[in-house]
Amino acid sequence: MPVLAEVPAERRELAARVRELVEEIVHTDAPAADLLTAAEWIAGATALLRTARRDRPMLLAHDGGYQVSMHSPVEGPGNPLAPPMTGLVAADGEMRATAVLSGAYEGPPGRVHGGWVAALLDHAVGRAVACAGLPAMTVSLTVDYRRGTPYGVPLTVRARFTGSEGRRVFATGEIVADGEVTAEASAILVAIRGLPASTQDG
Ligand SMILES: CCCCCCCC/C=C\CCCCCCCC(=O)SCCNC(=O)CCNC(=O)[C@H](O)C(C)(C)COP(=O)(O)OP(=O)(O)OC[C@H]1O[C@@H](n2cnc3c(N)ncnc32)[C@H](O)[C@@H]1OP(=O)(O)O
Numbered sequence: 001m002p003v004l005a006e007v008p009a010e011r012r013e014l015a016a017r018v019r020e021l022v023e024e025i026v027h028t029d030a031p032a033a034d035l036l037t038a039a040e041w042i043a044g045a046t047a048l049l050r051t052a053r054r055d056r057p058m059l060l061a062h063d064g065g066y067q068v069s070m071h072s073p074v075e076g077p078g079n080p081l082a083p084p085m086t087g088l089v090a091a092d093g094e095m096r097a098t099a100v101l102s103g104a105y106e107g108p109p110g111r112v113h114g115g116w117v118a119a120l121l122d123h124a125v126g127r128a129v130a131c132a133g134l135p136a137m138t139v140s141l142t143v144d145y146r147r148g149t150p151y152g153v154p155l156t157v158r159a160r161f162t163g164s165e166g167r168r169v170f171a172t173g174e175i176v177a178d179g180e181v182t183a184e185a186s187a188i189l190v191a192i193r194g195l196p197a198s199t200q201d202g
Contacts (some may be wrong), residue, residue, distance in 0.1 A: 002058055002059070003058075003060065003061050003067060004058065004059075004060055004061065004070070005060075005061055005100070006060070007060060007070045007076070007077050007078045008078075009080040011070065011077075011140050012077045013080060013086075014066060014078075014080075015076075015077060015078050015082075016077075016080075016122070018080035019080045019102070021042070021080075022080065022102070022104045022115045023102040023103060025035065025104075026103060026104045026106075027061050027103060027160060029119050030071065033156060034088065035179040039061055044166075045180045047136045047155035052081055057069045057070065057071035057079075058070060058071070061181050066130055068133060068145075069192050070085075072123070074119050074120060074121070074122075074123035075088065075097075075127075075158070078181055083097050083099040083100060083101050083102075083105070083120075084099070085097035085098065085120075085157065086099070087124070087152060088127070090127050090128065090130070090131040091131055092131065092132070093128055093129070093131060093132030093160055093161035094128060094131070094152060094159070094160045094161070095124055095128045095131060095157075095158065095159050095160075096156065096157070096158045097126040097156075097157050098154050098155065099120060099154075099155050099157055100151075100153065100154050100155065101116065101151045101152075101155070102151060102152065103151055103152065105151055107149060108148060109149065110148065110149070110150070111148035111151070112148075112149040112151050113142070113147055114145060115188060116120035117145065117149050117175060117182070117183045118141060118143045118185070119182065120155070120157050120175060121143060121157070121159070121173045121174075121185035121187075122138050122140065122141050122187070123157075123173065123186075124158065124159035124173045124185075125141070125173050125187040125189065126174070126187060126189065127136065127159065128159035128160050128161050128175075129161045129169045129175065129189055130169050131161075132161035132169075133187075134161070134164060134169045134191050135191070135194060136169045136188055136191045137189055137190055137193050138188070139188050139189060140187065140188040140191050141185060141189050142184075142185065142186045142187070142188045142202070143184070144183065144184045145180050145182070146181055146182055146183060147180065148182065149175055149177060149182040150182075153177060153178065153181075154177075154194045155175050155176065155177050156176040156177075157173070157174075157175055158173055158174055158175075158176070159171055159172065159173030159174075159185070160172060160183075160191050164191070166195075167188070167190050168188055168191075168194050169188070169189040169190070169191055170186075170187070170188060171186075171189065171190075172184070172185065172186050172187070172195070173185045173187070
């Protein structure tokens, strides 16, 4: 499986166009004939891509020497499911990034679906503990939804490593929209055996 230094521009471009497509699909009032025409065009694009299919997503060399998939459904600029996260900075057990979710992520009217709010926070705590040198998987994530998380505006996603006890690693995080915290998370993660930070590059 190849490890690339960064997501190739063409993959970012393709994913960005598909994100726009998904947004228009949920907003469109186009007549039925146009919907069917669009479906046909999209099927053509899918068939083109399927001619060279990998079994698993490609990996990407990432911060601190850790490898993460360029197709992360939260962060990956190459995955149209990902909002994605931009301007991500992760160092010394703290991470911060920006995400703008479209109306395609609507849960309650006018607000982001709570599952996606949790996904952003789950990813953020994973990132925070990894950059503290403790790559780990979430085993418990408690999310307090303080107020509706809006879509279509920049959300600041932050998390930090707060300590560890045996294999258990602790982190907290929050989402901030327009200066107000909309959701807070507290997480327990379990350090992954046999995955010390120092062996993760390449
Ligand atoms: C995710 C990849 C990370 C790679 C990192 C490298 C790159 C990093 C770079 C960038 C980060 C990107 C960020 C990604 C973010 C993604 C986030 C996710 O989606 S995470 C996936 C969802 N989570 C799962 O799928 C876990 C499912 N759970 C399991 O597979 C097992 O529970 C496992 C392997 C994690 C642990 O199982 P055992 O059998 O090895 O260990 P036992 O003995 O059960 O637990 C170990 C300790 O943890 C406590 N523990 C376990 N579950 C607990 C819980 N629910 N609450 C509290 N403590 C718990 C136990 O009491 C034990 O504690 P005592 O060592 O005795 O002190």
